[in-house]
Amino acid sequence: MKFLTGETEKTIKELMGKYEDPRSALLPILHTVQRDYGYISKEAIEEISEILDIPKVEIKGVITFYSMLREKPAGKYHIQLCRNVACYLNGGKELVEFLEKEYGLKPGTFTDNMKFSLSLVECIGQCEIAPAVQINDKFYGNLTPKKLKEILSKLEG
Amino acid sequence: MTEKLENKIFEPLFSIEGIENIEVYEEHGGYKALREALKMKRDEIIEEVKNSNLRGRGGAGFPAGMKWSFMPMDDKIEKFLIVNADEGEPGTFKDKYILSRLPHLLIEGMAITAYAVGIKKGYIYIRGEYEEYARILEKAIEEARRKKYIGKNILGEKFTFNIVVHRGAGAYICGEETALIESLEGKRGHPRLKPPFPANAGLYGKPTLINNVETIASIPAIIKNKGFWFASLGSQKNGGTRLFGVSGKVNSPGIYELPMGTNLKEIIYNYAGGIKKDKKLKAVIPGGISAPILKADEIDIPMDFDSLMKAGSMLGSGAIMVFDEDDSMLEVLRIMINFYHHESCGQCAPCRYGTDVIKKLVDKILNKEATEEDIDLIIQTAQSIIGKTICPFGDAVGMAVGTLVRKFKDEILDFLREENAES
Numbered sequence: 201m202k203f204l205t206g207e208t209e210k211t212i213k214e215l216m217g218k219y220e221d222p223r224s225a226l227l228p229i230l231h232t233v234q235r236d237y238g239y240i241s242k243e244a245i246e247e248i249s250e251i252l253d254i255p256k257v258e259i260k261g262v263i264t265f266y267s268m269l270r271e272k273p274a275g276k277y278h279i280q281l282c283r284n285v286a287c288y289l290n291g292g293k294e295l296v297e298f299l300e301k302e303y304g305l306k307p308g309t310f311t312d313n314m315k316f317s318l319s320l321v322e323c324i325g326q327c328e329i330a331p332a333v334q335i336n337d338k339f340y341g342n343l344t345p346k347k348l349k350e351i352l353s354k355l356e357g
Numbered sequence: 358m359t360e361k362l363e364n365k366i367f368e369p370l371f372s373i374e375g376i377e378n379i380e381v382y383e384e385h386g387g388y389k390a391l392r393e394a395l396k397m398k399r400d401e402i403i404e405e406v407k408n409s410n411l412r413g414r415g416g417a418g419f420p421a422g423m424k425w426s427f428m429p430m431d432d433k434i435e436k437f438l439i440v441n442a443d444e445g446e447p448g449t450f451k452d453k454y455i456l457s458r459l460p461h462l463l464i465e466g467m468a469i470t471a472y473a474v475g476i477k478k479g480y481i482y483i484r485g486e487y488e489e490y491a492r493i494l495e496k497a498i499e500e501a502r503r504k505k506y507i508g509k510n511i512l513g514e515k516f517t518f519n520i521v522v523h524r525g526a527g528a529y530i531c532g533e534e535t536a537l538i539e540s541l542e543g544k545r546g547h548p549r550l551k552p553p554f555p556a557n558a559g560l561y562g563k564p565t566l567i568n569n570v571e572t573i574a575s576i577p578a579i580i581k582n583k584g585f586w587f588a589s590l591g592s593q594k595n596g597g598t599r600l601f602g603v604s605g606k607v608n609s610p611g612i613y614e615l616p617m618g619t620n621l622k623e624i625i626y627n628y629a630g631g632i633k634k635d636k637k638l639k640a641v642i643p644g645g646i647s648a649p650i651l652k653a654d655e656i657d658i659p660m661d662f663d664s665l666m667k668a669g670s671m672l673g674s675g676a677i678m679v680f681d682e683d684d685s686m687l688e689v690l691r692i693m694i695n696f697y698h699h700e701s702c703g704q705c706a707p708c709r710y711g712t713d714v715i716k717k718l719v720d721k722i723l724n725k726e727a728t729e730e731d732i733d734l735i736i737q738t739a740q741s742i743i744g745k746t747i748c749p750f751g752d753a754v755g756m757a758v759g760t761l762v763r764k765f766k767d768e769i770l771d772f773l774r775e776e777n778a779e780s
Contacts, residue, residue: 226543265545266526284447286604323447327604337488
């Protein structure tokens with residue numbers, strides 16, 4: 201049974217055509233699969249391995265090398281909180297404490313309703329608006345626990 | 358770019374509403390430099406870039422014109438241009454402003470570069486987290502294609518150039534140019550042993566020119582106003598302006614476009630508004646986390662590549678991080694070594710093992726189980742990594758960590774002497 205179908209399959213074909221060597225499409229393909237399915241499953245890895253004709257172990261090696269790629273689901277809203285110098289010394293640490301206290305959200309975990317997940321990441325290029333987080337593809341800066349709560353409440357709907 | 362000669366390249370454009378759209382960009386002189394360049398001889402363009410004293414804005418500060426001239430000029434050879442938009446050096450956020458606000462300036466710079474060096478295909482390798490900005494770039498590329506600024510037979514000339522935006526996926530090391538190439542080839546980002554340099558064997562083994570976003574985005578201004586004009590904006594051997602990104606304990610964090618060689622003290626106090634809450638300045642990291650830290654009394658210094666190198670630090674990405682008297686340097690050390698430990702690609706033993714040893718020693722300090730000898734061991738370990746790895750990551754660990762611990766050893770000792778104050 202084919203696993204990667206419909207739009208995902210179409211996008212993969214398009215991506216492969218952009219490069220002189222189709223293998224270059226591996227990262228974009230993994231991004232696409234993760235976007236469409238929430239994470240990169242065993243089945244997806246097997247099929248990508250066939251499409252690009254590269255061993256599964258190499259794909260696995262690539263996935264584990266890059267921090268944005270995951271083999272397990274994340275929350276509907278995935279929070280990446282910067283733990284580097286500019287953010288952490290300017291209120292980031294308080295945000296981490298707040299998320300644990302208020303939402304029971306520890307780095308690497310989900311909220312019970314699967315709405316939010318959290319990971320601590322290195323610099324996300326938002327140092328001038330520290331402390332900052334990235335939620336899915338959007339950046340939010342100049343945060344306080346109160347502001348973060350407002351943002352998360354809005355997303356929660 | 359406006360008709361009169363500005364003494365800045367980016368700030369006048371940043372202030373124009375809608376400049377990310379091609380029509381607005383054209384109204385303000387956009388793509389005129391490309392038209393001019395296509396009338397020039399290719400070696401004339403390279404000569405202008407050499408005259409400009411433009412040096413790589415990614416961090417290394419290598420003269421751009423020289424890098425270009427390492428590329429083979431034979432057009433029968435397949436060649437590539439890569440723009441390094443993998444902005445990941447902690448403290449750095451400057452390229453974000455070009456990518457999101459001036460995508461056409463970057464595209465125009467790429468087209469001129471490609472024409473000068475004889476390249477038909479360009480990639481923008483953008484960090485995975487910048488998904489929003491990648492979409493802005495894609496849209497701008499489509500606009501430029503429709504107007505014949507890129508694509509086949511550009512502006513009716515016999516020149517073809519296409520651009521593909523490629524997103525990374527979260528790995529600091531991919532900012533190193535050969536790791537970036539590996540990553541673009543669909544592999545883990547492991548730096549390659551040099552030589553061969555990318556100009557000889559880069560992407561798919563073909564000659565490849567890699568430049569930072571800010572470097573390439575400076576090219577249109579150099580073509581319009583000439584290389585010597587650009588050189589005159591900066592200090593000796595350091596042409597142009599620089600986008601300095603100031604963060605940390607200042608009143609007005611943000612980016613400031615200033616001449617190369619502007620005094621660091623002036624940047625912090627005159628432009629970034631001085632220290633928050635009138636606290637005392639403690640230290641400054643002048644060029645991203647890999648640039649060895651300066652103490653408060655060391656900041657009366659011109660911000661150019663050579664002056665900072667002389668002071669034992671580096672200009673790097675121009676990312677200035679400011680610390681006040683309340684900031685714990687031990688906390689900075691903890692964050693720094695966790696970062697390097699996490700981001701070491703693991704290829705070279707001195708780096709892989711060295712970051713691990715230092716991380717354990719720092720944890721020992723944090724648990725108040727360390728002695729002065731452990732602190733010295735950190736300095737020794739850091740020193741032992743320098744010069745022994747494939748890429749400059751190892752040198753960065755050694756210099757940044759070693760300098761921080763050396764300069765703030767007393768603070769760490771004081772922490773160890775405190776009578777478990779917190780428990």
